[in-house]
Amino acid sequence: MISFQAVGKRYPGGFDALKNITFSIERGEMVFIAGHSGAGKSTLLKLVAAIERPTSGSILVRDQNLGRMKRSAVPYLRRNFGLVFQDHKLLFNRTVFENVFLPLQIGAFDPREAGSRVRAALDKVGLLGREHAYPVELSGGEQQRLCIARAIVNRPAILIADEPTGNLDAEYSGIIMDMFKSFNQVGVTLLVSTHDEAMLRKLRPRVITLHQGELAP
């Protein structure tokens, strides 16, 4: 489903954020990207979602070579993904409902079904009662779950989450991890970055560890 072949990413300043990364992820897998801050986790996830382009090597996602992909094809690739961003990227002038509705609007989803889709997604993350609230009225944990609702409303084949439990306490982290596990059980491929060692020890998933931009043994 996702495969990296000797991938490198050098940012415009000349800094090598990733060097010679090779791995592959099968359909339905749950994979964690671990590593300390600055190791290149976010960069790796951005490469998968074609938010950044590799400067060397090749990346295949669903048999498409991202390095050679036309700009105009990128939006359609991204609709296969549910993306949970490290900095949330919620729209603060829209309600909870409207935030989750956005991907459906973009995907030209049948408007008659969209409402129930949005509510189903909000139900899964436990925000059904807060449809008309604005993101500022939500706690940090609730905002994170709103992000997840927006990521899953399209029923994506691949869910990519960048440090989804980053600044949450242990109880909230547990809830979110349980959620991810349940998505994975219904066949969603999961790619999650984290620097939370305790979580990894508890879950024991497949882990790809990065160290200063390189795969750690």
Added chain:
Amino acid sequence: MMAWLSINFHALAATLRKLAGSPLSSFFSICVIGIALSLPTGIFVLLQNIETLSGNFTGSPQISLFLSKDAGSAEVSEIEKRLKGNPGVDHFRFVPKEEALGEFRKDAEFSDVVTSLSQNPLPDAFVVFARENSAKNLENLHQEMLKWPKVAHVQLDSNWARKLDSFLKLGHVATSILAVLLGFALIFITFNTIRLQILTQKDEIEVAKLIGATNTFIRRPFLYLGALQGLAGGIAAWGIIAAGLHFMNGAIQELAELYSTRFILANLGIRESLLLFFLSACLGWLGAWLSVSRHLWQLDSGSQ
């Protein structure tokens, strides 16, 4: 189809919300566009009115046609027949040489001279009123009449018409230049207002792009906004001109009464008005397109 309609409906609704969300700045942009458009359009309307007005001056003789002195009554009736059959001629009057001489005789200054003449030196003549007042029509008639038998001289009384015509032509060229310049101004105004709109929605655009929105999807509401704003500006221009004409007509009424004629300035016709609305919407659309495209281009080249 449903989905397409839904997308466009949402985009339009969002656009209207944006316009309503900042009523004052929307109002100002629309006014600026309206004023910019009303300038060339207003001049165009005035020129059109001058054209109709000049077309009304058919009371004065247009062409004098003099026969040669040896022309007999057969030739006169031949010319008469040709004038009747000519589509460019509205009506005409025959002036026999005796009548012309009589006119001179009545004039005190010439009466002595005329009585001293042993024979009538004047030819038969026709005064022809053209159907259409344009310099071109008069010139055509002139050329044609010269070829007719026994026609000695054709006097074109259309210098003023020609002057007016070239003046109007100049006016039209000047208006066209003004219209093009202010058309660009409209594009720039829209470009800028849409740019400001984009800045307030930078985050929305960024997020939408990240989760799979095409550039077309992102452009759409802004294109609607630009086109609507242009259209509203066009309507404002129409209103400005209508109001201007209303006030001018009040003043003209008084003037016309002095000359005991009736004349009012007419506004744009339906077709011209629709063209104005259509063009202003198109230019607004174009300004918006340039603005969003520039922003999207910057986004794309910013993140590799």
